[in-house]
Amino acid sequence: MIQIAVSGVSGHMGRTLVSSIAERSDCAICCGIDIRTDAGFMFPVYDSPSKMIEKPDVIIDYSHPNSLNTLLAYAQATGTPIVLATTGYSEEQLAQIRAASANVALFSSEAYISFARAYNILMYAQSLNANLSRISRQSAIILS
Secondary structure, eight states: OEEEEEETTTHHHHHHHHHHTTTTSSEEEEEESSSOOOSSSSSSSSSGGGGSSSOOSEEEEEOOOHHHHHHHHHHHTTTTEEEOOOOOOHHHHHHHHHHHHTSSEEEEEEHHHHHHHHHHHHHHHHOOOOHHHHHHHHHHHOOO
């Protein structure tokens, strides 16, 4: 069974994740990380990943960009894979994430932004192609 630490466990997305994981049989939450440690969960909640006694198989982060440094430090020091589902990172933080990904298994939701940009570029290219195709047809009509 996969043991998961949820960072930002007391927030809306953290609680949603807790509910979703509770319905599964292949994974469980071993602990949470949050500034609010008294949220009444059935597992321990720590205010810092460095205080965790449990050894999670993965950390899923739905906290705040301010938590990035401590999460990356823990993940790199322990080799714990991390899913960064938080958004709103600064360019400097995105550079930190890219650098950390060389040392630890890491997925960042900011990758979605890159996908969205690629998709928008593709849609723009398709519209250009459609316009060029229409212009070519009009030119062929004028020349004939």
